[in-house]
Amino acid sequence: MNKIQILRKISQTFFFIRALLTGFYLSIIGFVWKFIFGYGNFSNFRIIAIILAIIGGRIFCGWMCPFGFLFDLMYKLRVKIFKLKKLPNVPEYIHNKLKYFKYFVLIVVIVLGYTFGFKVFTDLYLLSYSLLILFLVLGFIYPRFFCRYVCPVGALLSIFSKFSIFKLILNKDKCVGCKLCERHCPMQIKIVDVDKINQIECVRCFECMSACRKESLSFSYKK
Template identity: 70%
Template sequence: MDKIQILRKISQTFFFIRATFVLGLYLNIVEFIGRFIFGIGKYTNIRIVIMILAIIAGRIFCGWMCPFGFLFDLVYQARVRISKLKKLPTMPEHIHNKLKYFKYFVLVLVVVLAYLFGTDIFLNSYMLAYLLLALFLVLGFIYPRFFCKYVCPVGALLSIFARFSIFQLKLNKNKCTGCRLCEFKCPMQIKIANVEKIDQMECIRCFECMSACRKKSLTFSPFFK
């Protein structure tokens, strides 16, 4: 594990502990979504900071700070170790390319439900929250970060800001050999090798691709460089 991945694990662990014990999240995925999107209570300032971060560096929150992202990383990495996989499992491409837009539908649905029934709907759904968390942990064991790729409305919201991020993941085609090791390690199933432009909206800045690249053909730098 290289230095950037060690730093990411430290960051994820810190924010997971902070979210579960200091902020009192207690792994309520429904409440977390409601508090983040609508800025309820103590999440208001955090939400603003994370949106600013998304404009600067993309979905860095998803890859480095989200407590649920940390859990989903653990479950798919457990499968990799148990099955000794060299390549992460992927959803069939034709399904993935359509399903990744489902999270935007979920985002709109969340906003509509909050408008019709009020934001309190997200604060009293503990049984539903735990059932959903269990379901997405199972799905995340099968397909890495299933929830983050296809369902998370917070990720959908941040991806809109990430589209215009200042710092972006870039590929140096002169160095790239097309081995696709970067794609094999990407939990978000993003096409990286031999593409005109890497999808900044889906990238969670986990930098697994950079760690996997033996030719150092990937960089994270300002878009104007």
């Protein structure tokens, strides 16, 4: 584990513990509602996450989100148990369609919130914990399943990360085409055989950079 991964783990652990200490009850629905509509302290938190997205992409998802922390633990547990050398992938034709579903979820959440009032999300704890269990299981099978396909918070930040100043960049002169980076990407992003890396799906976990033995990947400013 290199320095950047150590720093990320420290950051994730800190924000997860902070969330627990400030009354965070692992309610996916409650978390989504509070973040999207800026309830209480989440108003400032949302502003910070959006600013970070504009600067460097979905940093919140990879470094600060308490659910991202849990979903990382699940897929890495599977890697360790089964000694996987390559992360499991959803079939490409399904993945390329399913990754847009989170934007539909974002629209539904916003419409429900403004149509029926924010209280529509407050009494769904049983459903919320059931969903958490479901997504933990799916996250064990396919890395960050919720983050890839369902999370409306990720969808919101993806919109802003489209304009991110700092980007993940592949130096094709150094790259040997081994695709070791893609094998370790929990978001199933194509890196090698593309003109541009999909920045809006990237959660800035930098697993690809850690896996690359040629140091052909960097996170820097590029027009």
